[in-house]
Amino acid sequence: MKAVGARLPRYDGIAHVTGRTKYVADQSAQGMLACKGLRSPHHSARIVSIDTSKAEAHPGVFAVATYKDMPKNTVGHLEALGVPADEPYLAEHEVRFKGQLIGGVAAIDEATALEALDLIDVKYEVREPFLDIRKAFDPGQPQMTEKGNVFFYDPYDHRKVTKGDVDAAFEKADVIVKGSYRPSAIEQAPIEPQGCLVVPESDGRLTVYTCTQAMYFTMGVLAEHLQRTPGSIKLVGGTVGGGFGGKVDSATEPLAAILALKARRPVRWIFTREEEMLCGSVRASWHVEMADALTKDGWILGRKVLTLHDAGAYTRFSSYGATKHSFHLAGAYTVPALRTRAYVVWSNHVPTTAMRGFGVTSASFAIELQMTRNADVLGIDPWEFRLKNANRPGDLMPTRKVLEDPSTIDTIRACAEAVGHPLSATYRDMKNDERSGEWLPPHLVDQAAHAKLGDPQEAAR
Amino acid sequence: MSAPPELLTPTSPAEAAAAFGDGAGVTVMGGGTILLPELTYGRLRPERVLMIGRAGLSGVDNANGVVRIGATTPVGELQDAPEPLVTAAKHVADREIRAVGTIGGNLCATGGVSAPRGDLQAPLLALGARITSVGAGGEKTEDVEAFIEEHTGRLVLSIDVPGGQPFGYARLDRPHTHHYTMLAVSAVKGADGVRVAASGVGPVARRLHGVEKALAGGASAEDAAGHATEGLDLPTDALASAWYREQMLPLLVRRALGQLG
Amino acid sequence: MHLVVNGLGHEIRADGLTSLLRVLREELFILSPKAGCEQGGCGACTVLIDGQPRRSCLTPLAALEGAEVTTVEGLSDGVDLAPIQQAFYDTYASQCGFCSPGMMMAATALLAHTPDASRDQISEALEGHICRCTGYVKILDAVESVAKAGAA
Numbered sequence: 001m002k003a004v005g006a007r008l009p010r011y012d013g014i015a016h017v018t019g020r021t022k023y024v025a026d027q028s029a030q031g032m033l034a035c036k037g038l039r040s041p042h043h044s045a046r047i048v049s050i051d052t053s054k055a056e057a058h059p060g061v062f063a064v065a066t067y068k069d070m071p072k073n074t075v076g077h078l079e080a081l082g083v084p085a086d087e088p089y090l091a092e093h094e095v096r097f098k099g100q101l102i103g104g105v106a107a108i109d110e111a112t113a114l115e116a117l118d119l120i121d122v123k124y125e126v127r128e129p130f131l132d133i134r135k136a137f138d139p140g141q142p143q144m145t146e147k148g149n150v151f152f153y154d155p156y157d158h159r160k161v162t163k164g165d166v167d168a169a170f171e172k173a174d175v176i177v178k179g180s181y182r183p184s185a186i187e188q189a190p191i192e193p194q195g196c197l198v199v200p201e202s203d204g205r206l207t208v209y210t211c212t213q214a215m216y217f218t219m220g221v222l223a224e225h226l227q228r229t230p231g232s233i234k235l236v237g238g239t240v241g242g243g244f245g246g247k248v249d250s251a252t253e254p255l256a257a258i259l260a261l262k263a264r265r266p267v268r269w270i271f272t273r274e275e276e277m278l279c280g281s282v283r284a285s286w287h288v289e290m291a292d293a294l295t296k297d298g299w300i301l302g303r304k305v306l307t308l309h310d311a312g313a314y315t316r317f318s319s320y321g322a323t324k325h326s327f328h329l330a331g332a333y334t335v336p337a338l339r340t341r342a343y344v345v346w347s348n349h350v351p352t353t354a355m356r357g358f359g360v361t362s363a364s365f366a367i368e369l370q371m372t373r374n375a376d377v378l379g380i381d382p383w384e385f386r387l388k389n390a391n392r393p394g395d396l397m398p399t400r401k402v403l404e405d406p407s408t409i410d411t412i413r414a415c416a417e418a419v420g421h422p423l424s425a426t427y428r429d430m431k432n433d434e435r436s437g438e439w440l441p442p443h444l445v446d447q448a449a450h451a452k453l454g455d456p457q458e459a460a461r
Numbered sequence: 462m463s464a465p466p467e468l469l470t471p472t473s474p475a476e477a478a479a480a481f482g483d484g485a486g487v488t489v490m491g492g493g494t495i496l497l498p499e500l501t502y503g504r505l506r507p508e509r510v511l512m513i514g515r516a517g518l519s520g521v522d523n524a525n526g527v528v529r530i531g532a533t534t535p536v537g538e539l540q541d542a543p544e545p546l547v548t549a550a551k552h553v554a555d556r557e558i559r560a561v562g563t564i565g566g567n568l569c570a571t572g573g574v575s576a577p578r579g580d581l582q583a584p585l586l587a588l589g590a591r592i593t594s595v596g597a598g599g600e601k602t603e604d605v606e607a608f609i610e611e612h613t614g615r616l617v618l619s620i621d622v623p624g625g626q627p628f629g630y631a632r633l634d635r636p637h638t639h640h641y642t643m644l645a646v647s648a649v650k651g652a653d654g655v656r657v658a659a660s661g662v663g664p665v666a667r668r669l670h671g672v673e674k675a676l677a678g679g680a681s682a683e684d685a686a687g688h689a690t691e692g693l694d695l696p697t698d699a700l701a702s703a704w705y706r707e708q709m710l711p712l713l714v715r716r717a718l719g720q721l722g
Numbered sequence: 723m724h725l726v727v728n729g730l731g732h733e734i735r736a737d738g739l740t741s742l743l744r745v746l747r748e749e750l751f752i753l754s755p756k757a758g759c760e761q762g763g764c765g766a767c768t769v770l771i772d773g774q775p776r777r778s779c780l781t782p783l784a785a786l787e788g789a790e791v792t793t794v795e796g797l798s799d800g801v802d803l804a805p806i807q808q809a810f811y812d813t814y815a816s817q818c819g820f821c822s823p824g825m826m827m828a829a830t831a832l833l834a835h836t837p838d839a840s841r842d843q844i845s846e847a848l849e850g851h852i853c854r855c856t857g858y859v860k861i862l863d864a865v866e867s868v869a870k871a872g873a874a
Binding site: 010028190 | 747751754761766795800810812816820854
Binding site for chain 1: 503
């Protein structure tokens with residue numbers, strides 16, 4: 001065990017500081033063509049026609065591609081997990097977000113590729129976009145799909161977590177505190193824009209230099225799109241110049257590959273900064289409404305949560321994100337009665353995806369602001385309010401798991417000490433033990449480890 | 462693939478004026494900080510580019526209280542210019558951009574795709590700068606407000622500003638690399654009264670005539686600031702909403718006026 | 723056009739409005755300067771032009787008549803590292819590494835001019851450089867360590 005606890009130099013450190021680390025844009029191949037993607041200028045529109053003839057005839061253009069060139073255009077990232085595929089990689093009969101990819105060009109250089117894009121004639125019938133997810137159930141709003149604006153988890157149109165008797169908790173409460181929390185969409189914004197270089201080899205295989213964070217995932221998605229065996233694709237990763245979740249969507253590989261196959265030449269496509277910021281998938285914006293039932297001496301008796309998650313134009317990983325979010329809505333605290341509903345709502349925004357702490361940061365954001373708000377209303381120190389309600393070993397999580405080793409109490413106490421926030425003696429000396437004594441009031445008796453868990457179906461009703 | 466643009470590289474102001482002609486079909490490049498990205502992204506495909514960086518149009522000269530600033534003086538080399546130009550210039554982008562971007566380019570800039578540009582326009586408006594330019598009809602000198610309003614077909618040669626006048630400057634920025642100035646107010650007390658101007662209020666900076674009129678009529682700074690948003694169509698962009706700018710502009714006006722003493 | 727890069731002269735074929743960044747990367751295959759935004763907004767493309775830190779994505783070739791360009795490749799032979807390179811390595815100032823070349827060149831220019839630069843001065847000099855990985859503290863630490871050694 002020489003490495004654990006030791007201060008080891010980065011294995012790529014020397015390459016980084018000598019400028020020798022290779023990123024995908026540092027890869028090149030002889031005869032390489034430049035690719036540019038044609039993107040929708042509209043939030044929502046029906047595509048009436050696409051005419052690529054002038055672009056194809058433009059001097060210096062080697063290939064133009066639309067959805068007709070993609071062997072399997074609609075591939076679901078999470079089909080294996082039961083999430084139906086709903087997104088055409090290249091737009092077919094409609095566009096659902098500004099910046100959506102419609103087609104692309106491979107040309108002798110970028111300037112020529114950009115000129116050729118201008119020559120692709122797309123006729124649109126612009127539609128009213130759906131942009132406010134709070135109106136998810138309003139039939140007067142534009143509908144993203146025939147089945148409406150909300151993803152269906154089967155058998156419900158939302159993820160739900162139910163624990164204890166929330167109605168009773170709200171009945172008993174001295175104070176109800178409500179809050180509405182709306183973390184914005186965030187672009188991962190790595191300094192390296194995403195991209196790839198696809199080389200069609202003479203033996204029919206493809207070599208794909210890619211910046212993906214998820215090599216096998218991208219290989220699988222690409223193989224599906226191209227209807228090839230994964231064995232016919234060799235993926236070469238390099239150092240990823242920052243990903244943070246924004247380089248898992250295999251955004252560039254399918255188009256570059258189809259153009260490379262058509263042109264029979266290597267094709268490199270690197271996003272511009274504008275594409276990265278405006279068209280690359282983002283962390284979703286969320287709308288979280290929270291209501292906490294409190295006693296005037298600072299116990300949380302129960303919590304209700306309604307979450308709307310903005311999936312953007314297509315599902316991608318959103319159903320998974322909302323599931324993760326739902327499990328975290330008690331936070332680092334014990335909330336004996338909980339009822340949460342999380343809806344995944346499609347909108348004409350850029351499709352959303354993973355970013356560090358996918359689904360959970362939105363829960364933490366809402367919870368921590370709510371906790372401080374609770375403390376403010378009750379006139380209690382916000383640190384002590386958190387300590388009072390902190391989860392402890394032996395407590396029951398909303399997922400019915402018994403907590404073995406939470407560190408909430410120790411962490412909050414350590415932070416208070418580090419910043420010099422004074423705590424009263426009770427909290428300063430609080431121990432991270434199973435509930436007993438003053439930390440085991442009647443309403444928390446069935447949260448403790450010795451309680452019987454009961455029938456889960458009963459609890460869900 | 463189109464032919465590359467013709468490059469004109471004059472080495473004197475006279476050569477620059479001659480090469481510019483009436484400006485038809487000519488794209489002017491000072492430092493290139495605004496133009497290069499437009500070329501790289503394929504948004505501009507000029508036929509002729511006039512590079513004036515080495516045409517002897519740079520420098521700050523002080524003569525009898527009037528400071529003459531050459532059009533291609535880099536934003537980072539304005540330390541001998543009058544205030545509030547110096548302070549405003551310190552907040553433009555970062556040192557690498559300031560070393561190259563020119564005051565002339567800043568003066569002629571209109572709003573970027575997602576955020577305002579031309580941070581020096583408001584100080585120049587407040588200073589009552591006089592702009593000397595060439596173009597159709599030859600050389601002329603005009604007030605900066607008229608120039609900003611209409612300068613098609615004009616090539617800026619120099620900017621004259623009065624020195625040593627009481628000034629105020631208040632800005633609002635977004636903490637970020639470059640500290641984009643989302644809203645800033647410049648105020649200068651000249652011989653004929655106080656001039657007040659704001660940047661970040663639209664595609665170009667604007668003089669706040671409502672504020673100036675109120676001050677001329679004897680209003681307090683507080684009351685005059687109440688006229689801050691008159692006649693403005695405040696933008697919502699990547700930096701701030703129109704609503705936020707509307708709330709903050711009177712505050713910045715009050716602060717800037719408060720510094721005039 | 724003749725261009726000297728890292729002490730070596732080259733005859734450049736690209737037209738005068740091509741950015742220095744593209745000349746370096748696509749014609750000379752000097753790959754350390756990076757295209758993070760090609761708008762002058764991130765600093766990943768910063769190189770030294772006559773010892774001054776400049777955005778190569780904003781510098782047209784035609785403006786470089788007689789200039790000498792230095793990139794990371796010119797800081798050392800890659801084995802005996804320059805102090806700034808050693809500092810970045812020792813201090814873990816580089817995570818994904820994409821912003822590092824620009825950071826190191828800006829730092830090199832600062833320290834050449836102000837060998838005992840304070841942390842505030844370092845911060846101001848690197849103001850235009852974005853890092854999405856490190857949170858900047860270790861980058862400032864690395865540059866400061868070179869400044870302190872220089873002051874010693």
